[in-house]
Amino acid sequence: MLEFLFSQYKNYPTHEIVLELTAIIFGLLSVWFAKKDNIWVFPTGIINTAIYVYLLWKWSLLGDMMINFYYVVMSIYGWYHWTRKKDNAVQYPISGMTLSEKKWSLVIFVLTILFVVAVYTIFDKFTHWTSYLDTFVTGIFFVGMWLMAKRKIENWILWIIGDIISIPMYLAKGYSFTAIQYLIFTIIAVYGYIEWKRILQEKRA
Secondary structure (H helix, E strand, O other), X not given: XXXXXXXXXXXXXXXXXXXXXXXXXXXXXXXXXXXXXOOOHHHHHHHHHHHHHHHHHHOOOHHHHHHHHHHHHHHHHHHHXXXXXXXXXXXXXXXXXXXXXXXXXXXXXXXXXXXXXXXXXXXXXXXXXXXXXXXXXXXXXXXXXXXXXXXEOOHHHHHHHHHHHHXXXXXXXXXXXXXXXXXXXXXXXXXHHHHHHXXXXXXXX
8 A cells, every 4th residue: 555655756856845745734734724714725725725836836737836836825815814804803704606616616617627728738738537636626726715715604615625636647647645635625624614614613613
């Protein structure tokens, strides 16, 4: 089992392995802080995603690379959004999606997939089934990050779906450390949804 998971790393440059492990550590910290509704979700997330932008370009996973570049931008926006206050109260607390946000989520999902398909086609990267899966996951994660920045509880549902799909994708590509990261992400995301739901119910009560 260990041979299957990690044998491919024998041929990888040492600096890429170190970068992948560093990104994973900060990624796990970021998801944990998100679960706790803690502002540190954003600085730790920026470090994680900035490293992955470089690694995913090297690994030819363009869709996921664009996800992570988008994460960097949205993390900066989310960091600002979460800190906004009015009369010493958080201006944008945890809440559910509005009808308008659901419509925008669908628009973002469709436009993201169309854009990623165009990029993969231009660079002739539709060479493996993971490329098609990566396109779909990119749409899910784009919407998920947008909802997290807006502190919408539904973001966790999209993270769970996207994380589960990402596990076999990264295993197939030979990036076992990252696949394990997404497995842990899935578990934390489930607890994150439960935690945010509790907070939301308490606020409504």
